[in-house]
Amino acid sequence: MGGGVAREFGGSVNRRAVREGLGSEGGYRTLETLVYLQPALSVGAEAFGKLGSDAMVMVALVLIALSTADRGLGRIGMRQARTGASGTSETDARSHSSRIVTGTVAAYAVLTSAVPLLALVLTSLTRATGVAPLPANWDLAGYRSAVTGQAGVALTRSFVLAAAAALLVTAMASVVVAVGGQSRHRLGTAVTLGFAIPGSALAVGTLIAYGSWLGGSAIIILMAYLAKSWALGYRVMAGGVDRMAPELSQAGRSSGAGPFEVLRTITGPLMATALLTSAGIVMLFALHELTMSSILYGPDTATYAVVVLNQQQLGDISSSAAMAVILTVPILMLLGLGTLVVRRREHHLHPVNSELR
Amino acid sequence: MTAKTSPAVRCRGLSVAYGLVPALLDVDLEVGQGQVLALLGASGSGKTTLLHTLAGFIRPTGGEVCLGGEVVAGTNRWVAPEHREVGLVFQGAALWPHMTVLDTVAFPIRRRGRSRSEARRLAGVLLGQFGLTELADRLPAQLSGGEQQRVGLARALSRDPALFLFDEPTAHLDPHLRGVVLDEIARRRQALGAAAVYATHDATEALAVADLVAVLRAGRVVQVGTPGEVYERPVDLDVARLTGPVSLLEPSPANGAGPSGEARLVRPDWVSFGGDVPGTVVHVRYRGPHTDYAVDVGGSTVLVRETGRTARDPGATVSLSVKRTWSFGR
Numbered sequence: 001m002g003g004g005v006a007r008e009f010g011g012s013v014n015r016r017a018v019r020e021g022l023g024s025e026g027g028y029r030t031l032e033t034l035v036y037l038q039p040a041l042s043v044g045a046e047a048f049g050k051l052g053s054d055a056m057v058m059v060a061l062v063l064i065a066l067s068t069a070d071r072g073l074g075r076i077g078m079r080q081a082r083t084g085a086s087g088t089s090e091t092d093a094r095s096h097s098s099r100i101v102t103g104t105v106a107a108y109a110v111l112t113s114a115v116p117l118l119a120l121v122l123t124s125l126t127r128a129t130g131v132a133p134l135p136a137n138w139d140l141a142g143y144r145s146a147v148t149g150q151a152g153v154a155l156t157r158s159f160v161l162a163a164a165a166a167l168l169v170t171a172m173a174s175v176v177v178a179v180g181g182q183s184r185h186r187l188g189t190a191v192t193l194g195f196a197i198p199g200s201a202l203a204v205g206t207l208i209a210y211g212s213w214l215g216g217s218a219i220i221i222l223m224a225y226l227a228k229s230w231a232l233g234y235r236v237m238a239g240g241v242d243r244m245a246p247e248l249s250q251a252g253r254s255s256g257a258g259p260f261e262v263l264r265t266i267t268g269p270l271m272a273t274a275l276l277t278s279a280g281i282v283m284l285f286a287l288h289e290l291t292m293s294s295i296l297y298g299p300d301t302a303t304y305a306v307v308v309l310n311q312q313q314l315g316d317i318s319s320s321a322a323m324a325v326i327l328t329v330p331i332l333m334l335l336g337l338g339t340l341v342v343r344r345r346e347h348h349l350h351p352v353n354s355e356l357r
Numbered sequence: 358m359t360a361k362t363s364p365a366v367r368c369r370g371l372s373v374a375y376g377l378v379p380a381l382l383d384v385d386l387e388v389g390q391g392q393v394l395a396l397l398g399a400s401g402s403g404k405t406t407l408l409h410t411l412a413g414f415i416r417p418t419g420g421e422v423c424l425g426g427e428v429v430a431g432t433n434r435w436v437a438p439e440h441r442e443v444g445l446v447f448q449g450a451a452l453w454p455h456m457t458v459l460d461t462v463a464f465p466i467r468r469r470g471r472s473r474s475e476a477r478r479l480a481g482v483l484l485g486q487f488g489l490t491e492l493a494d495r496l497p498a499q500l501s502g503g504e505q506q507r508v509g510l511a512r513a514l515s516r517d518p519a520l521f522l523f524d525e526p527t528a529h530l531d532p533h534l535r536g537v538v539l540d541e542i543a544r545r546r547q548a549l550g551a552a553a554v555y556a557t558h559d560a561t562e563a564l565a566v567a568d569l570v571a572v573l574r575a576g577r578v579v580q581v582g583t584p585g586e587v588y589e590r591p592v593d594l595d596v597a598r599l600t601g602p603v604s605l606l607e608p609s610p611a612n613g614a615g616p617s618g619e620a621r622l623v624r625p626d627w628v629s630f631g632g633d634v635p636g637t638v639v640h641v642r643y644r645g646p647h648t649d650y651a652v653d654v655g656g657s658t659v660l661v662r663e664t665g666r667t668a669r670d671p672g673a674t675v676s677l678s679v680k681r682t683w684s685f686g687r
Contacts, residue, residue, distance in 0.1 A: 247451035251509075253438035254412050254445040255516055256468030261439075265464075269455050348455075348496075 117328070124321035142322035151307050151323060158304035159330075161218060162286035165225040166279040169233035173278060174271075176234065177241045178263065195231035199291030202227055207296060216298025224292040229285045233278040240274025273342050280338045284331055363426030365390050365520050365552030366411060370420035373406055373576075380406040382576045384420070388520075388552050388569070395567030396556040397587075397599060402573040404556035408522045411554060412445050413438030425519050439468070444513030444551075446542075448525045450505035452497035458484065458508050459493040465516040480515060487511050487541070503534035507541060514545055521546055521553035527562065539566065560600045564588060572596050588624070593685055597622050602649075602660055604628075606682060609655035621682035625649065625662035630669075632678025643667050652677060 122133035124142050131137045147155060194202070206224050207215065214220040248270065252262035293303040302310070304327055311320035366388040373381040381403045388394040396404045409415045411422060413429065413436065421431035424443070429436035444465075452461055463480035467473065484490050487507055497505055506526055513521060526542065527535040543566060546553050557563050563570050564584040572580045572587060580592045591597035594605070605620045636652040636659065643666065650661045652675060661677065669675060 245449070245451065247447045247449065248453055250409075250412070250414050250438070251445070251447060251451040251453070251512070252464075253414070254441075254443055254522075255465040255512065256439050257464070258437070258439050261468070266453055270453070 120321050120324055120328075123317060124325045126318060129315075129317045142318040143326070145319045146322040146326050150302070151304070151311075151319075154302050154304045154307045155326065157218060157301065158287055158327075161222055161225065161303065162283045164222055165229055165286040166233075166283040168222075168226060169229055169282045170237070170275055170279045172230070173234040173237040174275070177237045178267075191231045191234050193231075194227045197228075199224075199228060199289070200295060203292035203295035206292075216301060218301045221293055221296045221301060221303065224296055225282075225286045225289060228289070228292065229282040232285060233282045236278040236281060237271070237274050240271050240277075244270055273345055276338060276341060280334055284334060287331060288327060363423070364388060365392065365425060366394070366554060367423040368407075368411075368420065369423075371407075371410065371417050371422060372419035373403075373410055373415055374418045380576050381410065381417075384576075384578050386571055386578065386581070388554060391550050391552055392568045393546070393553045393555060393566055395563035395570045395584075396554060396573055397558070397560060397563040397570055398573035399558055399599065401575075403576040404558075404573055405524055406576075407573070408445070408524050408554060408556050411520075412443050412522055413441050442516075442519040443522055444516045444518035444520070445522045446506075446509050446513045446524065446526045448528050450497070450502075450509040452500075452505055452508060452512075454497055457494050457496060458489060458500070461497075461508060462511045462515050465512060469517070480511075483511050483515055502530050503537060506530060506534075506538050510538070510541060510545065514549070519551055521551055521555075523553060523555040523557075525557050527559075528557075535562075542566070560588075564600070570600075572599060590683060591622070591685070594622070597683075602662075604659040605657060606654065606659065606679070607657045609657070619684055620657075621684050623659055623679060623682050625660045627681045628659060628661050628677055628679050630661065630663065630675055630677060632676050634677040634679055636675050636677055638669050638671050638673045638675055640671050641667055641669065650675075 123129075125138040125140075126133045127137055127139045127141060145151060197205075203224055206220060206227070210220055210223065214223070244267070249262050249267055252266045253259075257265065288305055289303070290305040290309060294306050294309065297303060297306050304323065308320050308323040308327060311323060364387045366386065368384050368386045371381055371384040371386075372379065384403075384407065386394065396407060398404050406415060410417055410430070411424070416435065417430050422429050424441055427436070428434050429441055453464075456464070459477055459480050462483055463473075463476040466476035466479050471479065481490070481493065484493055487510075489504070489507060489511065492500060492504060492508070497508075500508065506529075510526070523542065527538050530538060539562065555563070555566055564587075567584055569581060570584050570587045571578050574595065580587055580596050582590070587596065588600050591600055594603075597603045602625050604623045604625070606623055607620050634654055636654040639651040639653050639658060641651075642649040647662050647664050648667045650663065650669060652659050652661055654677065659677065659679075
């Protein structure tokens with residue numbers, strides 16, 4: 001629970017899209033939106049100094065939260081694991097409370113996700129703002145503009161960037177977990193830093209360090225994606241390797257297979273789920289990433305999420321809603337496909353057959 | 358020719374450390390061709406480390422390992438696990454979850470350069486010898502523990518090794534399955550005539566399967582001998598306790614332990630009821646095929662094992678015949 005609070009704190013400090021869409025309009029500013037505004041207001045030394053200090057405050061906030069959680073919660077978790085489960089509540093009571101919890105979670109999901117998504121889909125289909133979202137008023141103009149012209153190019157760019165980030169992070173993580181040995185555990189702690197640093201701080205840092213060479217190019221956006229999503233992909237891969245008994249690859253070696261043969265025939269196939277999950281998570285992250293993209297994009301390198309935000313700020317609600325739907329559909333499809341593949345695989349490797357056990 | 362005349366395994370001054378923590382210290386061992394060496398020791402004594410060093414998963418920090426006369430680990434010499442003629446049977450079978458039984462057994466045959474179809478055919482023959490043909494298309498998750506371990510044994514056999522390494526292969530099995538798997542192991546190994554190193558913490562298993570027993574403690578070999586030697590003439594009390602039930606007779610005129618002033622070791626099968634040493638039954642444990650009696654003899658408690666059902670109650674006055682004793686100082 002504490003871990004969840006710490007992660008959500010870090011994530012909230014990072015997240016800009018929600019605040020940008022909802023808060024800025026009402027003059028409600030946060031550190032994150034201020035960081036975004038600073039370079040937009042001026043490129044002078046004073047603004048950059050302020051920008052740097054704002055970014056550092058955010059880094060400090062996240063690091064304090066995560067390190068406190070790491071130190072404190074680890075001990076609590078260990079104590080609880082030692083104590084063991086001691087719950088003795090009645091099955092009926094548990095079933096009743098389970099129904100209440102399920103109902104509450106379902107209501108929460110409907111209110112926070114289903115209703116806004118429905119509103120989004122209806123708005124994307126409705127030809128103008130203020131018109132009732134009824135079938136009589138539906139057309140696909142918003143979708144046409146969402147996939148043609150600059151928006152279409154941005155959509156392709158986003159997919160290419162996301163796919164490149166997914167591929168690179170998964171490949172790098174595979175190499176590290178395969179050859180990292182004991183040092184990869186220390187590395188695991190180090191890579192969390194990339195995730196903990198707020199997106200705006202990371203983007204500003206990347207801009208300061210590499211802006212003169214790569215500013216305005218898609219490569220600088222990709223670099224930021226790699227830094228930020230490395231922890232996501234690496235953690236999944238490391239978790240996959242940690243769950244795999246070392247005896248499995250040892251059995252391969254003692255059966256006459258060399259290290260690469262073992263990787264090809266044993267470790268690789270067994271890590272397929274982790275590979276897929278790692279690539280999927282990084283791709284999803286990169287597809288909807290806004291904070292860093294909006295700071296790093298140039299005239300010809302806007303990502304789709306940036307175009308969605310710009311359209312929304314220009315007041316073109318119908319188009320931005322259609323774009324948002326287009327951005328959401330592949331994510332849902334990827335999630336669904338990933339879940340299906342993982343479930344099928346798990347079912348194949350661990351069929352339920354109590355008679356045989 | 359060297360392989361035929363040299364010992365199957367020879368370790369000289371073998372040392373292994375995990376970081377700064379020593380796991381094996383100056384181990385000297387030799388296993389002849391066709392011999393079975395049991396590594397007997399408690400958890401953490403270094404059994405698995407020694408097996409993994411022989412298999413090539415761990416590089417020694419000192420000393421030398423020779424397999425069949427060839428140095429496989431030593432100064433400036435290292436042979437990778439896949440190039441050692443070793444068949445390893447793991448504690449938990451370690452079957453690959455994504456491979457069927459047939460493909461698992463065919464895997465080592467494929468690595469020996471056979472075609473896929475030929476490897477599968479030979480694996481099928483081997484599975485037939487094990488009576489596992491019906492399981493050929495199953496995945497490990499669809500097998501019982503005993504079946505998994507037998508498939509693990511078939512996989513090790515299909516490598517056609519000169520040396521078998523067994524890492525507590527029956528540790529996770531039910532008692533009735535242990536016997537089945539142990540019999541299978543003994544039969545197969547004998548048929549091949551290959552040497553074996555068998556790690557276990559179970560003394561009865563070690564004494565039953567081995568030609569030689571090496572007792573390990575804290576990474577050191579504390580005694581090597583035939584099962585009879587280790588059981589009857591243990592070097593210290595810890596080895597005595599590890600190799601079977603044991604009692605200590607403290608020196609006393611009442612129990613005839615002798616005037617030497619040192620305690621003497623007595624195994625339950627070295628003592629029987631009906632003799633000239635008086636005693637009193639302290640407690641009784643019925644164990645099915647036999648009954649264990651703890652008998653107080655002049656202040657020492659001696660364990661007496663008698664075949665059959667309980668015939669004496671606690672508090673009963675008895676007399677014992679002590680056929681032999683063992684003194685560590687000897």
